[in-house]
Structure formats: structure tokens, C-alpha cells
Amino acid sequence: xxxxKKFLYVNRKxxxxxxxxxxxxxxxxxxAAFDQDVSLAFLDDGVFQLTKGQNTDGIGVxxxxxxxxxxxxxxxxxxxxxxxxxxxxxxxxxxLQEVTYEDEDDDWAEKPSIRVVSRAEMADxxxxxxxxxxx
Amino acid sequence: MDYDVNGxxxxxxxxxxxxxxxxxxxxxxxxxxxxxxxxxxxERWEVVNFLRDYYDExxxxxxxxxxxxxxxxxxxxxxxxxxYMYELFPYGxxxxxxxxxxxxxxxxxx
Numbered sequence: 251x252x253x254x255k256k257f258l259y260v261n262r263k264x265x266x267x268x269x270x271x272x273x274x275x276x277x278x279x280x281x282a283a284f285d286q287d288v289s290l291a292f293l294d295d296g297v298f299q300l301t302k303g304q305n306t307d308g309i310g311v312x313x314x315x316x317x318x319x320x321x322x323x324x325x326x327x328x329x330x331x332x333x334x335x336x337x338x339x340x341x342x343x344x345x346l347q348e349v350t351y352e353d354e355d356d357d358w359a360e361k362p363s364i365r366v367v368s369r370a371e372m373a374d375x376x377x378x379x380x381x382x383x384x385x
Numbered sequence: 386m387d388y389d390v391n392g393x394x395x396x397x398x399x400x401x402x403x404x405x406x407x408x409x410x411x412x413x414x415x416x417x418x419x420x421x422x423x424x425x426x427x428e429r430w431e432v433v434n435f436l437r438d439y440y441d442e443x444x445x446x447x448x449x450x451x452x453x454x455x456x457x458x459x460x461x462x463x464x465x466x467x468x469y470m471y472e473l474f475p476y477g478x479x480x481x482x483x484x485x486x487x488x489x490x491x492x493x494x495x
Contacts (some may be wrong), residue, residue: 279492283448312444320443323451 255380256287261296263385265315266306271299272314274385279317282324289328289379290321291372293335300331300364302347315347322351327363334369388416402484409487417485421476429473429482431464432456436486446488449479 259278263270282288292300299315306313321327329349336342349363367375376382388395388403390413396404401420403409414433418425425433435456439447447455457465464470470478479491 276492279445279448283450314444316442316444320445320447320451323447323455 254285254287256289256378257281257381257383258289258291258376258379260291260293260376260382260384261299262294264295265299265304266309266311270385271296274383275314275317277383277385278321278326279324282321282326288326289330289375290326291330291332291375293332293372295335295339297331297335297339297341297346300329300346300349301341302345318347318349321349322363325351327351327353327361329364330372330375331364331366332369332372333366336366386420388413388420390416400484400490402490403487406487406489413487414485417487421481421484423474423481423485425485429485431460432470432473432478432482433486435459436482436488440486440488446483446486446491447479448491449477452479452482452491 259274261271261274265271278288278290300318301315304313304315318329321329331343331346336345343364343366346364350360351363352358353361386397386399386401388397390410395408395413395416398404401417403413403417415425418429423429436446436452439445439452439455453465453467453470455465456470459465474481483489483491
């Protein structure tokens with residue numbers, strides 16, 4: 251068994267209008283089968299991907315935002331959201347949907363997956379990865 | 386590979402997954418199961434219904450290990466294990482049960 255690598259999937263684009271956000275999520279779900287250390291980062295317009303109350307009826311595409319809530323089942327439990335990107339778009343954490351996971355090492359306690367970090371912290375997180383994939 | 390349900394043709398892809406998720410009915414499930422050489426019973430319906438609920442909630446068909454883990458959580462370890470699930474669906478609980486449930490091929494099945 252090869253050693254575990256740290257993978258970061260960087261999401262910079264709005265959820266709809268391009269296929270990047272949906273494709274990134276599919277890659278994350280497929281990649282989760284390989285037992286690596288996976289994190290997701292949301293910055294720039296990517297923070298819109300996690301907003302709650304999305305409704306895609308008017309644009310005729312699937313609303314895939316509920317799928318983020320399944321990430322915990324796939325053992326993907328670290329969703330880093332950049333504070334400055336939220337601020338620049340007039341968003342707060344209250345605008346984001348709740349994403350949780352059950353912590354196996356803590357009697358399956360339900361814990362939040364979304365962690366809001368500063369731009370400086372995000373730079374450190376990126377510097378700490380073995381692989382960074384940008385969407 | 387289309388299906389015929391009481392004279393109505395339901396479109397499916399070359400692997401037998403239906404093209405339009407809204408076409409699904411319990412009757413169709415029976416027809417797909419038959420094509421897979423599976424006889425639907427209460428135990429199999431329980432898994433198919435579980436998958437449909439999972440899709441409703443998360444908009445994805447779970448990968449097999451995620452399915453088994455989730456079944457274990459909601460129905461207990463005597464059902465949420467590989468042996469039980471593969472006995473019900475020999476060609477893969479996620480792939481086969483998703484097909485019968487009218488869902489897309491599971492995300493994360495490489």
C-alpha cells in the first residue's frame with residue numbers, strides 16, 4: 251500500500267453556468283475511494299457552491315448542492331471556506347448550508363465539516379498539500 | 386437496452402440504466418430485476434427503497450461501500466454487511482440495486 255497523500259480540491263467558480271463545480275464534486279467522490287487525505291477549498295465565486303436554498307428550476311439543470319451533505323459518508327470531512335471571499339460577496343456563514351460528518355473516533359458525534367479560514371490560513375493549507383487540483 | 390412495461394417502452398442506456406429518472410415505477414423495477422435474473426422480495430425492496438430515499442436526499446447514487454455503511458447505520462449490522470448485500474444483489478449491490486431503483490450508475494464506482 252502506497253502512503254497516503256494530501257489532496258486539496260480548490261473550487262473557485264460559481265455552481266452553475268459552467269460545469270467546473272459539478273465535475274469537481276464528481277472527481278472528489280470518485281477519488282474518495284482511494285483512501286487519501288482529502289480536503290476541499292472554496293474561494294472566490296466558489297463560496298456560492300455552498301450557499302443554502304439553491305433553486306435551479308429556472309435554468310433546467312440539477313441542483314447538486316445536497317450532494318455536499320453526502321461527503322461525510324465518503325469520509326471527506328474538511329471543507330475550508332475563505333472568509334475574505336465571503337466578505338467580498340456580502341455573504342456570511344449563515345448563508346451557507348450545514349454540512350456535517352460523524353466522527354468515528356468520538357463516538358460518532360456529529361461535527362461540522364465547513365471551516366471558515368482567513369486568506370493567510372488558506373495559503374498555509376495549500377502549501378501543506380501533496381497535490382492541489384484547481385477547478 | 387430499453388424495457389417494456391405493460392406495453393410502454395422505457396428508454397435505457399447500453400448498461401440498462403434508465404435514461405429518464407422520472408420514468409421509474411415499481412412495475413418497472415420488477416421488469417429490470419427480471420432482466421437481471423433477480424426476484425424482488427421484501428428484503429430487496431428494502432434496499433431499493435433505501436437507495437431511492439438516499440438519492441432524494443443527496444442527489445447521488447452512493448458507491449457500494451457508502452451504501453453498505455449507510456445500510457448498517459439505518460438497518461443494523463446484520464443487513465449492513467457485504468455478505469448479505471451481495472446475496473441479494475450478486476452483481477454488486479450498488480450497481481444492480483441502483484439500476485432496479487431507476488437511479489444513475491453509482492458515483493464513485495470506478
